[in-house]
Amino acid sequence: MSTTPEIPSLNDWEMLDRMEQAVWATAFALETNSADPAVKAIAADRAISALRSFAPTRSRRPEPEYEAARIGLHIEEADFTTWYRVECLLRARGRGAPKSDEDCHQAYARYTVGRTDYW
Numbered sequence: 001m002s003t004t005p006e007i008p009s010l011n012d013w014e015m016l017d018r019m020e021q022a023v024w025a026t027a028f029a030l031e032t033n034s035a036d037p038a039v040k041a042i043a044a045d046r047a048i049s050a051l052r053s054f055a056p057t058r059s060r061r062p063e064p065e066y067e068a069a070r071i072g073l074h075i076e077e078a079d080f081t082t083w084y085r086v087e088c089l090l091r092a093r094g095r096g097a098p099k100s101d102e103d104c105h106q107a108y109a110r111y112t113v114g115r116t117d118y119w
Helices: 018-030 037-052 064-071 077-091 101-117
Strands: none
Touching: 018 037, 064 077, 064 101, 077 101
């Protein structure tokens, strides 16, 4: 009979999205208070709970500017503004006001920074 407790199955790996899997694995690997896998798993589960506490403000899908940056497309700001407004309306299923010029400008700034992050 083993004295090591079983790793808790509080979070089924297949039910976690990719970000949650990355957070869980990182928290498990970085847990330094114990070498016991059960303790490490509990710490990882707590990290997932903390991540999920942000659920109302966290989108399951990256914002459009980050998706475009990840693909590596080069889009001029005027074209980006048109595309961004349409993409945001599609994601909102046509509900809500179109993005303002300032919203588009800020999104374009995030897009240009994001392009360098992926390379």
